[in-house]
Amino acid sequence: MNAAMPVIDQPVLSCSGLGLQIRDVELLDEIHLDIRHGETLGLIGPNGSGxxxxxxxxxxxxxxSRGSIHLDGQCLKAQSRRTIARTLALVEQQADTLDAISVFDAVALGRTPWLSALSSWSAEDTEIVHQALRNVDAAHLTTRTWRSLSGGERQRVHIARSLAQCPRILLLDEPTNHLDIQHQIGILNLVHALPVTTVIALHDLNQALTCDRLAVLERGRLVALGKPLEVLTPHRLLQTFGVHAHYLVDPFDGAKILRFRSW
Incomplete structure (x- = not known):
């Protein structure tokens, strides 16, 4: 076995006793989480839950503020930014790119961790960028400028940039925001099909049902963790989200879907 490959039995990304306090505000408290190789872990919770x-x-x-994070079994803070960026990519909700930059160049920024004085830009890098754009249905935007894009188009380009990093772990913060329903489905299908470990924050609880596991956050604390149907019980939905809900069965494929009401 290649010594650089992660041990499949151990978590690829984990945290223990994780907390963050800013002034007197506790944003996160005592988060313990092991993220498994190849899984899609959904993060759900109300606005402001962390x-x-x-x-x-x-x-x-x-x-x-306290606690530890480990990437491939090694302490995250002991690793260089280049090493982390070659393994892990983050797509934030509000990520900026220079207005004057082209879409191709914006996505090409994802190749930065792999470039050096000894490894300059190559035809392979160009193909990786084009493939990332194709993956998010944005190949037709290649020559457009960033400032000319809609909010949904920008979101897809940001995801393409993260794919161009060729990460083994992908962290996505509500990636379907600003997308129409067709592209929401397309992005989620892509995420599930990628051969990577994924942690994805979602607001849509029916979309969250497609994850392998769900972690529920409430006021900065992890209050539930497990398979979607085990976690999203009527009691949990009422306690954490303040809504009544029950499951319906889709006659098309037998999948369970949630229907919500406020009373």
């Missing part, structure tokens, strides 16, 4: 903050800590973008 989903985006947790993703930023796991990516090393922000430093925790």
């Amino acid at each position: 989903k985006s903050t947790l993703l930023k800590l796991l990516a090393g973008v922000r430093m925790p």
